[in-house]
């Protein structure tokens with residue numbers, strides 16, 4: 295366990311992730327030659343050192359490069375960068391070097407939109423700066439973005455979900471945000487207090503390989519036609535990325551199965567007319583005691599954010 299803390303004899307791991315998604319563009323609008331995937335792998339690995347995690351597996355297709363990390367996942371597409379990291383990682387510390395790499399290697403010179411979100415941590419006291427409090431994270435983000443807005447949904451003293459994003463562009467009522475021009479949507483389900491029998495599948499004692507855990511749990515059936523890259527940690531813990539060639543679609547699942555602090559996250563940008571079936575399949579697969587659902591969809595789908603606790 296890379297990031298753990300002994301508390302009353304029980305090892306602790308913070309499964310809750312920090313999720314950073316940034317869309318890039320150019321001030322002159324000429325982005326044809328620009329591509330985040332032009333950033334050399336070695337530069338990305340140096341960036342991840344600052345975040346305090348590393349690459350453990352990688353797959354790609356025409357649309358997206360997908361990395362399984364020691365602490366969750368990273369997805370790099372032409373204009374979209376997603377970094378989702380758990381434990382005591384420090385993703386906001388990589389903002390400045392990331393911007394420099396993007397300008398130097400990818401050719402973009404402007405951030406079009408930013409989404410930084412996370413659930414409340416179980417043990418905020420174990421986090422490192424600036425992640426000990428949302429206010430600290432917002433203060434850092436505000437030094438990069440002049441028109442950011444911070445929100446907290448839920449109960450401050452129990453379960454809540456924090457979001458930092460850019461305000462809608464002024465004087466343009468037709469756009470709900472800056473204007474990611476292609477249709478885009480993200481479903482996230484953050485689950486706690488999971489069924490111990492389901493969680494045992496993600497322990498080495500019960501599954502001898504990641505592929506076995508993927509198959510036994512039913513993860514392989516959640517979204518069809520995905521190229522799956524999965525990893526089973528020692529002695530327990532599971533991460534997977536799935537990618538498909540259709541419009542840069544991805545899914546990612548991470549499992550912290552330890553009974554005292556079990557946590558699972560599911561995320562996908564696969565478009566759905568209704569998310570009801572996908573949500574039911576995920577909840578049936580993992581059987582959480584508690585969950586938070588967020589759905590983002592841009593103007594093409596006509597809905598901005600739905601939050602369910």
Ligand SMILES: C[S@@+](CC[C@H](N)C(=O)[O-])C[C@H]1O[C@@H](n2cnc3c(N)ncnc32)[C@H](O)[C@@H]1O
Pocket residue numbers: 295296297307308309310311364365366379380381527528529530531532533547548549550551552557558559
């Ligand atoms: C697979 S990662 C996934 C965390 C994720 N954010 C989630 O949703 O739970 C964390 C799980 O793997 C286990 N683990 C084992 N070795 C690890 C390592 N070297 N780094 C991170 N986690 C490790 C942790 O104890 C935990 O159960």
